[in-house]
Amino acid sequence: MVICPYWKIYKITDMNRGRQSKKLLTLGFGIIGLLFFVFSFGWIYTIHDGQSWIHKVIKEKEEEKLVSDLKTITLKRNIATVRMILMNDAFDRDEQYMYMRSLGAEFIRIRQLLEKNYFDEYDIEYWKGIRQPISLGERVQTKIVELLVEDKKKEAEMHVNELFKMQDNINSELNNLNNLVDQKVNTVIRDVKNASQVYYYIAGLTLLIAIVTGFIIIRYVFKNIQKSEKLLVEYGYKIREIYNISAEAGTSNEDQIQHMLVTGCQILDMDHAYIVQADSVNNSKRIIYEFSRGVEINKQSINMINNKLCDFSLYSNNTISMYDMDKSIFWRKDKSLLNDIRACISSPFKVDNENYGVLCFLNGKPHKPTFTAEDSDLVKLMSSWIGFTVERNIDNERQIQLIDEAEKANIAKSEFLGNMSHELRTPMHAILSYSGFGITRFKTADDEKKLNYFIKIQKSANSLLFLLNDILDLSKLQADKMEFDFSENNFNGTVADVIDELSELAIKNSLSIEYTLELNDACFSYDNGRIKQVIRNLLSNAIKFSSKDSVISIEAVRDESSVHFCISDTGVGIPEEELIEIFDKFKQSSKTKTGAGGTGLGLAICREIIEYHHGKIWAESNLIDGAAFNVVIPLNLENVPLQEVS
């Protein structure tokens, strides 16, 4: 497995449109809320501010009134002073004087009130300027009162003009003060007006922004919902198309997989699709299915990209995609690839819970604008479907194989039973027939004929016994129940023993046996009894099927690892096409199947015994006539793997 640190670059960011809309709504309404907060704060602040301005205006107006009151009091005092001059009665004058004094007290109260609550620093400074004409007036009034007390009416009258002159001064000063207060009031009103205007502008703007923001958000969210709905419907259609493939009746798994590649290319808008099988043992990959349309891609590029995608996908166990490889630092490393392939998407799949391969889609052009989460999901869906189908396919093949094997075994069993029945019935038929003849012709047949019947019965019974022994041997061998007795033996001795045993039969058939045993050191480990059985079988066959006066030759040579033993005769020979099948059960060569005996099991038994010794046995046709049977037995059977007979 190639570990690639860059794979994360290709992982699709999981874009969830719903979540995006939710985020946007939260943000948008947050902004609107903030704007309303600003608006409300401004509103409250302005009301509060306005109230303070109104208080200011009211205060200024009160000040103005109090100043006017002061003006009135000074005027009233002057008038009272003039009245005192005009009055002749001392009592009236006293009354007027008392009135004057009360006015003076009122003046002081108002002045103190103004100084305490209403005058600002500027007013106090201004007031200092007014105090002088007021005290001058007071002094004139006091002077007039003193003159009237002294009853100097004429002289008092002379000060009246001075008094009114003072009054004019005071009036003018107080008027000025009032004007000043008026000015302040006007300034306050103007400021309030200006502040309100700014506030209205801000409030209007805030409201406008809030409304526009709200509109944009709602529009975007609706568009997003619309887009999501459209995508969802498209997604649904795509999934249905994928589903339809698996629901196709009557198509093979291979066809369905091929169809999936075509459909995948269509729904993803890609041009090339591959299923790559990864062999983790050899770290090799091979394309097991492919589909291409559009512009052809260079084979080398395909293999390289497929290999890399296969490694990354299997390593990350996730979908990997690049909508434009030109933008990737990693892919850009190999410029030659980019000429052919610009976009790719792949997803791994498992078979029998093991990583098996990947589904790759490639394209010669970038996939604009990008691969979406839906694309990734679709590829994932398709790859898991493919994994499932490949698994099903493998299961099917296994089942077919099993059924096939079971059928073959069944046929073989039937054939074996048929053959065995045939082979048993043949000698049985002879026994029953000859014994029947003995009975029916007992009186008519001569002794020679009767003897012949008995000989035939005995011969057939013997061959029946051989057959049963052979069947027993063979089934033991095939069931691995045969016990082998491996021990160090001399091969020369084994062969010589068998030749001795059969030499009488050979002489009877006018045959001679030539043997060359070139074995200096012929001692090795084998089952003496079973190897004798093999040599006996081969030699007796050679004797049985050789024509009279011919020669049977036996050769044995050894090399470093094995002994090679060969018996060749000049008999009827074996046709080329039968050289292998004569080792099968109940198969006899067409040329030797002449009723000369033999169960058809001898060579099958020989093969089993030699295979048990990890050796080989085969037959050859001699160039002129006859056949040769070869046996190779390894000297050290542990070092030799079991081989099929060639």
Place this chain on the structure above:
Amino acid sequence: MVNSMNEKILIVEDNEVNLDIFKEIFEDGFNIKMVTDGQQALDVIGEYMPKVVLLDVMMPNMDGYEVCKRIRSDESMKHIKVIMVSARAMESERKKGIEAGADEYITKPFNEDALLDTVRSYFN
């Protein structure tokens, strides 16, 4: 007793012992000819023109089924009675023999009298 020279039987059998048994049964009273494989049987049958053929199934060169089919497909030999005599006793093999055109399928070991009766019935 009919003239034995006219009661021609062709025995087709590759096993020597079996041939000997047939010979024992049919040499008295029948004109018999014995061959050891299917091809030989077809070679001689046209000239010999037997009334009955006793046909083994498992033989070298050409098996009994094929020989039977050839006999049945030849107009001049169609009338010949074919009795298949085989050690293959499975029902499927009997069926195969009858389908190939055999008049009778007898399994070995057979009853001598029963076989003789069957053969004689064809001559009568």
